[in-house]
Every structure is written in C-alpha cells, then in structure tokens.
Amino acid sequence: MTPLPVRAFAPGRVNLIGEHTDYNGGVCLPFAIELGVTVTAAPSARSGVDAPGLRDDDPYLRGAVAELTAAGVELPACTVELSSDLPQGAGLASSAALCVSLVLALCAAAGTDPPPQLELARLCSRIENDYAGARTGLLDQLASLLGRERHALRLDMRTLEAEPVRVELAGHVLAVLDSGAPRTLAASGYNERRAECRRAAELLGVESLSDAGDPSQLPEPLARRTRHVMSENARVDTAVAALNAGDWPALGELLDASHASLRDDYEVSVPAVERAVAACRDAGALGARIMGGGFGGSVLALFPPGAATPEGAIGVRPGPGARVLC
Numbered sequence: 001m002t003p004l005p006v007r008a009f010a011p012g013r014v015n016l017i018g019e020h021t022d023y024n025g026g027v028c029l030p031f032a033i034e035l036g037v038t039v040t041a042a043p044s045a046r047s048g049v050d051a052p053g054l055r056d057d058d059p060y061l062r063g064a065v066a067e068l069t070a071a072g073v074e075l076p077a078c079t080v081e082l083s084s085d086l087p088q089g090a091g092l093a094s095s096a097a098l099c100v101s102l103v104l105a106l107c108a109a110a111g112t113d114p115p116p117q118l119e120l121a122r123l124c125s126r127i128e129n130d131y132a133g134a135r136t137g138l139l140d141q142l143a144s145l146l147g148r149e150r151h152a153l154r155l156d157m158r159t160l161e162a163e164p165v166r167v168e169l170a171g172h173v174l175a176v177l178d179s180g181a182p183r184t185l186a187a188s189g190y191n192e193r194r195a196e197c198r199r200a201a202e203l204l205g206v207e208s209l210s211d212a213g214d215p216s217q218l219p220e221p222l223a224r225r226t227r228h229v230m231s232e233n234a235r236v237d238t239a240v241a242a243l244n245a246g247d248w249p250a251l252g253e254l255l256d257a258s259h260a261s262l263r264d265d266y267e268v269s270v271p272a273v274e275r276a277v278a279a280c281r282d283a284g285a286l287g288a289r290i291m292g293g294g295f296g297g298s299v300l301a302l303f304p305p306g307a308a309t310p311e312g313a314i315g316v317r318p319g320p321g322a323r324v325l326c
C-alpha cells in the first residue's frame, strides 16, 4: 500500500467550440486549463473516508466511495481535504474536476492504479449523474483527464477518439468572463434540451442527432435544436482548420456564429450572458460565445495581441490533464 498522504490534481476545462454536441454523438474541442481542484488523502484513525468541510453524505464523496468500492478498490481509512483555485459554478467544470481529483487521490491512497481513462471518465460521470443528480455528457471528464499542454482535444463522442490539436495563439489571448448569472435554471434547462434532442432523434429515426438529415420536417422547437447540433458539429471542424492555419479572424467568427446558434436555435443564453459577450466584443474581442451548459456561467472570448481584456476576465491556456502529484 502507498504511504499516505497522497495528492491528486484535476483541472477544469474550457470548450473552444462544440457545445451541446457531446450527448448528441457529435464533436467538441475542449482543453484542460491550468486551474483546478487538488485533493489530499491522509491516514485517519477513524474508519472509512471522511472529509472535513464536506457533509458525511456529500454526494460526490459518497459517489466516489461507492463507485470505487463497486470497482473492487479497497479504500483505506483516510481523511480527504480539498483545495481549489477554480471558480465554482462559473461553467468551468469544477464538479468534474472534483470527481476526477477525488477518485485519483482515493485510488492512490489505496495503492491501486486508477481504471483506464475512458472507464475513469465514465465512472466520474456516474458520480455526477447518479449521486449528485447533475446530468452531464462526457465532455468535462474527458477534457480534465486527457488534457495536454498547448493542445486542445477534438473529441468525437461517437467513437470516443481524442485527437490533439495544437493551440499556438501567437500573442492572442483566450479569456473567460463569468456572467455572474444565477444558475437556477441551469439543471432544468439542460435536462429539457437533452430531452428535446432525444425526442427529435426519435422522430427522425436516428440514433443521435449528429446523424440527422434534413431537420425541417420536425416541429419547432425541435427543428432549431437539431439545426444547432448539426451546424455546431460543422463549426468544430472548421475551427480545427482555422487553428491549424493560424486564421484568428476565422476562429473569432466561428465563436460568434456558435454564440448566435446557442442563443437563437438552442436558446440557452440569458441577459447576463449577453451583457458579458457584449463587454468582450466592446473590449475588441475577435469573437465571444456562451460556454458550457448555458443559462449562465462564463463566456469565452478571443482577444487580439495587446487588447485589454474586460475587468474580471481570466486568461486561459491549455494545461496538462489530471494527475497524482505525490
């Protein structure tokens, strides 16, 4: 058994483009950021796993212990402590970072190798879905686990293939700005969009909306939800080409087009998000868009070299994926 204490870090993520495509069998382009959650597991005289500052029935802790036990991991008695430099509730996948760091730290404390990365991503997403009651796709967990410095990942959610795409910004800055909007509608709105996509796929007779043909026969709002998924998938590959070519104006336009589609076809924007997008554009952004599940959270913007980002914006760049630190 590994001598305790052990520490594990898991980053948050931004998604350059490809929003609400993960649960529709589509493509997305996230990267792990340098901010994240660190979990330390230290030996404890008490039995079981406890975490000062978290309730005993904290769903993430309960879920991590239950899932690892079901996977055959024998957890030692330990105390886990969390620290984070990732803003919570800002759409930077702090809950995925928490699950991933918790699971990696507990496996290290047990002296066990964690499950392979895809299995681990699924295990962490079950913690969120089945214990914390948050429905998510696999985007956040995969981005946190597979992150790579100076690279985004083109994730194909049908095959679960991850292709690294170099992000060489040549002085440009990617920044996130928290809209500050209360995320009261986030869970119900997200679940409603997922249900609409399922219904649209059923009506079209396809397994997932990324296989959809002409959506125009669908009733509204299902037709425009489908249009978003199809156009967003196409934008991901155009964005990969723009990154490879260093075509920043094209990348900015794609961010704007993604935002328009998320606002008008997918209808996941709210006034505070529109204000944050406008603040980024006023500051000279080449493009800006709502990011993550929607109904609040952060916007992502691309600024040209030398531009002053709006107050409160945080610069982000691709960092390494989740790891055990010691």
Ligand code: GLA
Pocket: 018, 019, 020, 021, 022, 023, 135, 136, 137, 138, 139, 140, 292, 293, 294
């Ligand atoms: C949230 C979910 C992800 C994904 C995005 C939208 O961040 O956790 O799985 O669906 O929304 O792209």
